[in-house]
Amino acid sequence: MAFRQTGPALSISRRSLLRATALGAAALTLPGLTGRAQAQVPLKVAAVYTVPVEQQWVSRLHIAANAAQERGEIEYVFSENTANGDYERVMREYAEAGYDLIIGEAFAVEDAARQVAADYPDKAFLLGSSFKPSEDNPNFAVFDNYIQDASYLSGIIAGAMTKSKNIGMVGGFPIPEVNRLMNAFMAGVRETAPDATFQVAFIGSWFDPPKAKETAFAQIEAGADLLYAERFGVSDAAKEKGILAVGNVIDTQSEYPETVVASALWHFEPTLDAAIAKVKAGTFKAEDYGIYSFMKEGGCSLAPLGTFEGKVPETAMKLVAEKQAAIMDGSFVVEIDDAEPKSS
Numbered sequence: 001m002a003f004r005q006t007g008p009a010l011s012i013s014r015r016s017l018l019r020a021t022a023l024g025a026a027a028l029t030l031p032g033l034t035g036r037a038q039a040q041v042p043l044k045v046a047a048v049y050t051v052p053v054e055q056q057w058v059s060r061l062h063i064a065a066n067a068a069q070e071r072g073e074i075e076y077v078f079s080e081n082t083a084n085g086d087y088e089r090v091m092r093e094y095a096e097a098g099y100d101l102i103i104g105e106a107f108a109v110e111d112a113a114r115q116v117a118a119d120y121p122d123k124a125f126l127l128g129s130s131f132k133p134s135e136d137n138p139n140f141a142v143f144d145n146y147i148q149d150a151s152y153l154s155g156i157i158a159g160a161m162t163k164s165k166n167i168g169m170v171g172g173f174p175i176p177e178v179n180r181l182m183n184a185f186m187a188g189v190r191e192t193a194p195d196a197t198f199q200v201a202f203i204g205s206w207f208d209p210p211k212a213k214e215t216a217f218a219q220i221e222a223g224a225d226l227l228y229a230e231r232f233g234v235s236d237a238a239k240e241k242g243i244l245a246v247g248n249v250i251d252t253q254s255e256y257p258e259t260v261v262a263s264a265l266w267h268f269e270p271t272l273d274a275a276i277a278k279v280k281a282g283t284f285k286a287e288d289y290g291i292y293s294f295m296k297e298g299g300c301s302l303a304p305l306g307t308f309e310g311k312v313p314e315t316a317m318k319l320v321a322e323k324q325a326a327i328m329d330g331s332f333v334v335e336i337d338d339a340e341p342k343s344s
Contacts, residue, residue: 042069042072042073042074042075043073043074043075043100043101043276043279043280044074044075044098044099044100044101045065045068045069045074045075045076045077045099045100045101045102045103045276046076046077046078046079046094046097046099046101046102046103047061047062047065047076047077047078047079047102047103047104048078048079048082048087048090048091048094048102048103048104049061049062049078049079049080049081049082049104049105050081050082050083050084050087050104050105050108050206051080051081051206051207052080052081052207053078053080055206055207055232056231056232056248056249056250057105057128057145057206057249057266058080058105059249059250060145060249060250060266060267060268061103061104061128061268061272062078063268064267064268064269064271064272064273065078065103065272067269068269068272068273068276073276074101074276077094077099084108084109087104087108087109087112087113088109088112088113088115088116091104091112091113091116091125092116092119092120095116095119095120095123099123100123100124100279101123101124101125101126101275101276101279101284102123102124102125102126102127103125103126103127103272103275104127104128105127105128105129106127106128106129106142107128107129107130107175107177110129110130110131113125113127113140114134114136114137114140117137117139117140118136118137118140120139121138121139122139123139124139124141124275124278124279124284125137125139125140125141126141126142126143126271126272126275126289127140127141127142127143128142128143128144128145128177129142129143129144130144130175130176130177132288133286133287133288134286135286137286138285138286139284139285139286140286141275141284141285141286141287141288141289142287142288142289142290143271143288143289143290143292143293144176144177144290144293145177145181145249145266145293145300146180146290146291146293146294146299146300146336147181147249147264147265147266147293147295147299147300148180148181148183148184148334148335148336149184149294149295149296149300149324149327149334150264150265150266150295150300150301150302151180151181151182151184151185151188151248151264151334152184152185152187152188152323152334153188153262153264153302153320153323153324154185154188154246154247154262154263154264154302155184155185155186155187155188155189155190155191155246156188156189156191156192156316156319156320156323157188157192157246157261157262157305157312157316157317157320158185158188158189158193158226158228158244158246158261158262159188159189159190159191159192159193159196159316160192160193160312160313160315160316161226161244161261161312161316162189162193162196162225162226162244163225164223164224164225165193165195165196165197166196166197166199166222166223166224166225167189167196167197167198167199167224167225167226167227167228168198168199168201168216168219168220168222168224168226168227168228169182169185169186169198169199169200169201169219169227169228169230169341170201170202170203170212170215170216170219170227170228170229170230170231170233170234171200171201171202171203171230171231172202172203172204172205172206172230172231173202173204173205173206174202174340174341176338178202178230179337179338179339179340179341180336180337180338181230181248181264182200182228182230182341183335183337183338183339183341184334184335184336184337185228185246185264186198186341187334187335187337191319191323192315192316192319197343197344198341198343198344199219199222199224199343200341200342200343201215201218201219201343203215203231205231206231207231207232208231208233209231209232209233209236210233211233212231212232212233212234212237213233213234213236213237214237215234216229216233216234216237216238217237217241220237220238220241220243224243225243225244226238226243226244226245226246226261227243227244227245227246228245228246228248229245229246229247229248229252229260230248235247235252235255235256235259235260238256238259239256239258239259243259244259244260244261245259245260245261246260246261246262246263246264247260247262247263247264247303248263248264249263249264249265249266250263250265250266251263251265251303251304253303253304253305253306253307253308254306257306257307258307260306261305261308261311261312262302262303262305262308262312263302263303264300264302264303265300265301265302265303266293266299266300267293267298267299267300267301268293268299269298270292270293270297270298270299271289271292271293271299274289274292275289295324295327295328296327296328296330302320302324
């Protein structure tokens with residue numbers, strides 16, 4: 001079971017634990033990124049998260065890491081709710097403690113994270129980032145949730161289910177990793193509702209369900225009868241007002257059986273598994289792992305419709321199937337549009 005650190009600072013016992021594991025780890029790691037001394041020895045993986053592991057985006061990393069640990073491929077520890085000001089220190093403590101692969105999200109601490117990687121060239125770093133890999137950090141690989149394929153398909157369903165053709169969209173921040181999913185969703189909506197209008201809002205937080213809910217209420221008041229729930233709290237507003245919602249990154253259909261009609265799911269397993277294999281083989285380097293989130297790579301999918309099975313118009317589901325097949329065989333490519341979406 002993963003060690004769960006819930007505060008921004010590491011405790012004395014935590015430091016003792018990390019230092020105690022460092023000696024053992026050193027004996028198992030060859031100089032530089034040349035792989036494990038013994039392939040059967042689990043890789044030591046640590047994660048640093050700025051939000052709770054229950055948060056949508058981070059939860060996908062956490063689930064994938066736990067799955068790899070259950071298979072015996074890695075030993076996994078993590079810190080959650082790590083303040084931006086503590087992020088660099090926590091990364092350094094894990095590196096000093098002998099962890100081979102450090103994962104997490106570097107969006108707000110990009111410069112600090114890359115500096116840590118530069119100071120520990122014999123460790124592998126795989127961080128969520130809006131930037132590309134650099135020759136200056138040969139051991140710093142980046143990833144992102146490129147799930148525009150699934151977002152587009154969920155939009156097709158949304159367009160077929162809205163009656164007012166007025167759709168509300170609540171996001172965290174207007175950054176590329178959010179924008180591309182919103183834009184793909186909007187493109188999908190236009191396939192089945194070309195005259196649809198959108199109310200787009202950002203709450204300026206990655207985890208503020210009350211604020212997201214309040215913003216969603218305002219959009220419903222302005223005529224939206226379907227909401228794009230990029231943040232927690234939006235589906236709660238939809239449920240209370242008796243309208244539909246489309247989920248993002250995770251599947252919450254079981255929690256909102258009469259509300260969430262579709263969701264675009266992110267599967268981090270292909271990304272993490274590729275990194276684990278490369279670290280073990282000694283071939284890990286500065287690369288962009290974004291491709292592993294594409295549908296063709298198994299990195300995203302459209303969630304099962306659950307209680308909405310059979311309730312979505314047949315023509316829309318036929319179009320979803322056609323578009324998905326085309327995405328998988330490469331004959332259709334969903335545009336990656338990182339521009340900030342606007343209300344229209």
